[in-house]
Amino acid sequence: MNFETASWKRDPLQDDDVDGAAMIARRKRRIIIGVVVALAAAALAFYLIMGRGGGAAPGAEPGGQAMPTVTVVVPGRTQVERAISATGSLAARRDMPVGVSGEGGEVTRVMVEPGAWVSAGQTLAVIERSVQSQQAQQLAASIDVARADARLAQQELERAQSLVGRGFISKADVERRIATRDAANARVKVAQAQLAETRARIGRLDVRAPAAGLVLDRMVEPGQVVGPGSGALFRIAMGGQMELRARMSQEDLARVSAGIPATVTPVGSSQSFTGQVWQVSPVIDPQTRQGIARITLAYNPLLRPGGFATAQIVSGQVDAPLLPESAVQNDAKGSYVYIVSGENKVVRRDVQVGQVTDKGVTIIGGLQGNEPVVQSAGAFLNPGDKVNPVRAAAR
Structure with a gap:
């Protein structure tokens, strides 16, 4: 006997319809919940900005727009220091070119290199002097000859003076011997002066430092032939002192005077150096309308002549x-x-x-x-x- 009835049977197509309707309902609920959350967030933001109850926020305009x-x-x-900014080139305060002071010749030795410290009178280069040395020896020998002649003339004078009283020699002969003795002594002095001159010329063959300082440049090598027209062989910064030649406008230059402090910073360096203005240019360049204030600086390896630097010059105080x-x-x-x-x-x-x-x-x-x-x-x-x-x- 079959106990199944029509009411107990389930159609598969009906099951699919029921599941699809449930999914659509769930999707609608999610959309509604999202819209409600978004509205709530917007209301909360408006509440925080405009204040409770829809009132205007503090500092708002009458129209309701908030003022920042x-x-x-x-x-x-305030009393503040008045500073003038300027730029310029670094240089030696006293740049001394050193050349040949004598007749010159072939350089045999160079004694210093750039960056060396030298004292006044120190030999920088030596020039070949063999010919001058031979001349000096010749003059030294001529002095000996002149001295021998002077001694002989003196002895003859003394003998003549001893005989003049006995009538063997006349007074005229004695006077001639006196003149001969004096001439011999004069020739000794002439020879000595010539030897001293030659030795002085030899001494001038050495190129020497005119003052103590720092050697900046060397333009000579051994074997080079130099003379008075050769130009500078060395450049020396007197005492190693440096300066900044700061260019500034005519208006700024009028507010600067010697003795005021300044701070100099070389380009590429984070270190600054303290100095002071020691000279203000008495003229203005008619092309650029600028003048130069020279700021003296103590020696430092970071201060290289020819480099570029900036300066802050304190020119008093201003109430501003x-x-x-x-x-x-x-x-x-x-x-x-x-x-x-x-x-x-x-x-x-x-x-x-x-x-x-x-x-x-x-x-x-x-x-x-x-x-x-x-x-x-x-x-x-x-x-x-x-x-x-x-x-x-x-x-």
Whole structure:
């Protein structure tokens, strides 16, 4: 007997329809939940920005738009050092070219190299002197001959003087012997002077340092024939002292005087050197409208003549506002700051920047010092924007 009925049987197609409907329902629920979560997040963000209950946030305009809060500083006026920036070339303060002072000849030895320290009178190079040495020996022998003649003349004079009293020799003969003796003595002196001259010429064959200092350059080698027209064979920095020949405008040069301090930094070096201005150029280049201030520096291996360097010259003090670097902006028109007007609006103010130090930027023009200046975030503001200023202490 078959006990199955029609109500107990399940159709497979009906099962597939039921599963598909369930999946569609679940998918709709997920979409609805996602939309609700997104709306809740947007409402929360709006609540955090605008405040509870839909009220305006602090610092908002009447229309409901929030005004940005900015920190402002009133710089006042501060006594700061006035510094002038300049660039120039390093050189020896006293650059001494050393050449041949005598007749010259073939160089046999060179005694020094660039970078060596020498004392006054030290031999730098030796020139061949064999001919002059032979001349000196000849003159020394001629002195001996002249002295022998002088001794003989003296002896003959003494004998004549002993015989003149007995009438064997006349007084005229004695006077002639006196003249002969004097001439012989004179010839001795002439020979001695000639020998001294020759020895002096030999001494001038040595190229010597005119003063103590540092050898900067050597332009001679052994075997080279040199003479008075050969030019400089060595260059020496007197005492090793260096200087920076700083070029600056006519206006800046007028504020510089001898004796004021300066700091020099060679290009490529992080080390700075302290010096002082020792000479200010009395003329201005008509082409560049610039003059030269010469800054003396003690010797240091990093100060190489011919190198390029920058200088900061302190030319007194100035009473000016001092702002943090973040307050000063720059564009194609130059430097400027943003100040906040009485209506809390941002106003652009063009300024002239002076010295920049660790303490801040000196403003030498454009500000009185009593204006509220935007301390930072100036790049995110535009002239005319309304802001909520919060004052901070001046740096």
